[in-house]
Amino acid sequence: MAEDRLPKQSENFSEWYNQLILKSELADYAPVRGCMVVRPYGWALWENIQKALDTRFKKTGHVNAAFPLLIPMSFLEKEKEHVEGFAPELAIVTIGGGEKLEEPLVVRPTSETIIGYMYSKWIKSYRDLPILINQWANVVRWEMRTRLFLRTLEFYWQEGHTAHETAQEAEDETLKILNLYTDFAINEAAVPVIPGIKSDAEKFAGAQRSYTIEAMMLDTKALQSGTSHNLGQNFAKAFDIQYLDRNNEQQYAWTTSWGVSTRFVGAIIMTHGDDQGLILPPKLAPSQIVIVPIFRNDEEKEKVMTMVGEVENALNQFRIKVDNRENLTPGFKFNDWEMRGVPLRIEIGPKDVANQNVVVSQRDIPGKAGKLFLPMVDLAKNIEKLLNDLQDRLLKKATEFRDSHIFEPKNFNEFKEVIVNGWAYSYWCGDASCENSIKDETKATTRCRPLGQEKTSGTCIYCGKPADYKTYFARSY
């Protein structure tokens, strides 16, 4: 068995990322350019993400439904900004059943339009509001430049679509979801994110306001990891979503939409991974624990496997896997599971049978330093603590990394220096021209203006005009 190492993060981060996904069997390239196959290990991770989000959606009163993949072209055209934003990346079906179609059908790039159409049918009165629907779906956007999980032609996501009586309710919903996403990212994925508002240039095509959670990857690039849009009455007017209000007058509804995609898998990979491979947060890892049995002969095997069974049983509350592949050495398995990011590894050999303890190795602490002996007594309780501690350490480490790479440059020259290896938190006057110039000169875009920021007075990092708020700038995925 030959060593087949990953490139080092420090030497070639993007190759590290690509190869790790293939080797750890999260995903593979499909025969169509830009499309990916999410393999069982990757899908299991996505399913855990889905569960964590879906539970939160349900708790806040949302319900799931399914809307069609194909949308009449004319629907897209009803909202001006929306069609302008999406036109370049549409896949369009022109032939069906061997016949040219009267009207082309668009493979959904997102579902605001078709859901808007349905909402206009369903909503008659204020009594029908709010309507809070989510769907788990795939969407297609014809991207020029693709990257596994981060940007593929087809990707999987959830898209929530809600309609409300008042502007305030819609805004409350938009922010409620942003907070929900923030809570999910931090407390389930241990991905520290900064919630904030997007600039006009970066907002969703057709939205009044877009909010985002922004995460810093280990190469210091920013990754937009979830978005929540207040659509105002834009789509309600385009699709005639009207209701009779409490004063018996016709009103347009106020709508929102929000989504998290399989891109989030990329966020997890690039937030926690190291040169050895993935490090998955215990709360989302497909396997939280892997047991590697060690033995030299049948006699030892029998004793060891008996104990493996006992341990597996004692830990059945966790997602646990026994690696009983017989043709591989323990050493190989150690490296293999480390590459796949399993948080805890339990090693059980003849010595452990004799001592009635197990060796536990913690994925985020390399080598011997991360290994400890645990007695069989209270094993589950101790393992639970180790998983929780590991989860906490991941969040702490990622947060410290992020905070140590956010700078507040004093002038634009300094800005250009820090942006190469970090984010800049700077005053910005809000003019699109400054935003554009900064992008042209540094490749950095505005990421968001964080929520809850107090108004202060400063000067724009680019033009020097007065500015009231600071904005995060970064190179991004």
Place this chain on the structure above:
RNA sequence: CGGGGUGUAGCGCAGUUGGCCAGCGCACCGCGUUUGGGACGCGGGGGUCGGCGGUUCAAGUCCGCCCACCCCGACCA
């Protein structure tokens, strides 16, 4: 769509001035010995050499066209 690169076994590659049945490492299969940090020996299976056309007695090898994918840019969850 512009610039660059690569197509030979599942993966990574070699294949000289064109020349015999197209090779190597890993992976895979069989047997045996191994197994506490990426095991070893022996024996096997696996190829329209990206496609089409041309030059030639003879083409992975030379020529032309096409296709695909990867990397770097413009657009984007």
